[in-house]
Amino acid sequence: xxxxxxxxxxxxxxxxxxxxxxxxxxxxxxxxxxxxxxxxxxxxxxxxxxxxxxxxxxxxxxxxxxxxxxxxxxxxxxxxxxxxxxxxxxxxxxxxxxxxxxxxxxxxxxxxxxxxxxxxxxxxxxxxxxxxxxxxxxxxxxxxxxxxxxxxxxxxxxxxxxxxxxxxxxxxxxxxxxxxxxxxxxxxxxxxxxxxxxxxxxxxxxxxxxxxxxxxxxxxxxxxxxxxxxxxxxxxxxxxxxxxxxxxxxxxxxxxxxxxxxxxxxxxxxxxxxxxxxxxxxxxxxxxxxxxxxxxxxxxxxxxxxxxxxxxxxxxxxxxxxx
Numbered sequence: 001x002x003x004x005x006x007x008x009x010x011x012x013x014x015x016x017x018x019x020x021x022x023x024x025x026x027x028x029x030x031x032x033x034x035x036x037x038x039x040x041x042x043x044x045x046x047x048x049x050x051x052x053x054x055x056x057x058x059x060x061x062x063x064x065x066x067x068x069x070x071x072x073x074x075x076x077x078x079x080x081x082x083x084x085x086x087x088x089x090x091x092x093x094x095x096x097x098x099x100x101x102x103x104x105x106x107x108x109x110x111x112x113x114x115x116x117x118x119x120x121x122x123x124x125x126x127x128x129x130x131x132x133x134x135x136x137x138x139x140x141x142x143x144x145x146x147x148x149x150x151x152x153x154x155x156x157x158x159x160x161x162x163x164x165x166x167x168x169x170x171x172x173x174x175x176x177x178x179x180x181x182x183x184x185x186x187x188x189x190x191x192x193x194x195x196x197x198x199x200x201x202x203x204x205x206x207x208x209x210x211x212x213x214x215x216x217x218x219x220x221x222x223x224x225x226x227x228x229x230x231x232x233x234x235x236x237x238x239x240x241x242x243x244x245x246x247x248x249x250x251x252x253x254x255x256x257x258x259x260x261x262x263x264x265x266x267x268x269x270x271x272x273x274x275x276x277x278x279x280x281x282x283x284x285x286x287x288x289x290x291x292x293x294x295x296x297x298x299x300x301x302x303x304x305x306x307x308x309x310x311x312x313x314x315x316x317x318x319x320x321x322x323x
Contacts, residue, residue: 001044005077008070010037011049015067019056097147097283099125100290104150105134106204108252109170109273112297113150120293132205138162141276147283148275148290152250154210155270167276168291169321171298174311175269176261178240178247185262192265197223202239202247205230210269214248217268251308252301263311267318273298295320 010027014034017023024034042049049063059067100117104110114126131137134151138160141149150170153159159167177196179186185195197218203210211228218225229235229245239245240259250271253261275294277287298320302308312319 001040003041003044005074007037007041008066008074010034010041011063011067011070012074014038014050014057015059015063017056018058020050020052022056096121096289097124097286099127100148100283100286101127101129101146102148102150103129103131103137103140103146105131105137105152106206107150107152107250107273108254108301109150109294109297112300113294116293116297116300117290120289133207134160135162135207138165138276141165141278141281144278144281147281148277148287148294150294151274151276152206153272153274154208154213155272157209157272159274159276164278165276166279166287167274170273170275170291170294171320172270172272172318173251174263174267174315174318175271176249176251176253177264178236178249178253178259178261180240180243181258181260183243183246186260188262190265191262192221193217193268194221194223196246197221198226200226200229200239200245202229202231202236202245203249204233204236210271213269220268251311252298252305254304261307267315270318 010023013023013027014020017026020034020038021031024031027034029037038049045062045066047062048060049066050057051060052058102110102113102117110128110130114128117124117126129137129140129146134149134153137146137149137151139162140146142162142165151160159165177191179191185191201214203214214228215225227245229239231239236245236247236249237256237259240247248269249261251261251263255261275291277284277290283290302312302319
């Protein structure tokens with residue numbers, strides 16, 4: 001007979017109870033069944049493990065040897081199972097996970113965050129996911145399919161409506177406008193929204209209230225905007241280069257030859273960058289480090305834009321959250 005973990009549990013139970021009858025009750029077994037199992041174990045080991053008398057069951061010298069090994073073996077196997085479960089779910093023995101699943105909705109910070117994580121924790125496996133929908137990504141966090149997500153919300157709008165998630169603001173930025181270098185307003189350091197009243201507009205898609213906030217800002221400037229094309233970043237650049245539209249963009253937009261990004265007078269539109277996670281997620285214990293690295297990633301992105309860096313010096317209400 002091959003010895004199994006349950007056999008060692010039986011030996012420990014009998015030794016701890018001091019009686020086969022008491023051990024059977026503790027294990028939820030009938031006494032004859034436990035006695036039969038003990039006999040099979042003793043035959044496999046080549047000798048009696050307990051001496052049974054009126055006082056109960058006392059451990060023999062062979063029993064003491066086997067019991068000592070069992071008391072080492074059972075906790076070790078239990079620890080192994082827990083460690084394996086943590087490893088498989090993405091968390092190792094400490095607060096640093098063995099893998100990190102990151103996601104982002106339309107923004108330049110994800111790549112910089114991957115760099116920060118990989119540089120700081122080179123052995124940590126990073127996986128990424130992107131979506132236009134902040135609500136979709138929040139749902140994936142709530143369901144445990146990703147660990148952390150970067151999203152953006154317009155102005156003071158609340159985070160995606162998924163209960164139970166924790167959110168931290170990384171930064172608040174104004175919305176800039178992207179123009180072709182030969183656009184009549186491209187030489188201005190700041191562009192007035194009303195001066196663009198007759199143009200078509202472009203923006204990357206997303207859920208939330210940004211479209212309504214943009215329409216309201218235009219109404220305050222005295223006009224109703226023409227068509228707002230929602231498309232990917234490359235197509236937005238094409239629309240600007242062709243002169244078919246000007247595009248609303250984040251100020252951290254990376255410089256493209258022939259394209260400039262300019263502030264809008266009065267900063268009528270704001271964009272908050274958030275990072276969210278579930279407090280009971282497999283990598284939740286790593287939250288402080290992820291938030292710190294995400295803040296550093298945002299600063300890396302800002303540093304690539306001398307114009308926005310200059311803007312922040314005179315507009316300290318914007319930029320990375322200092323709280």
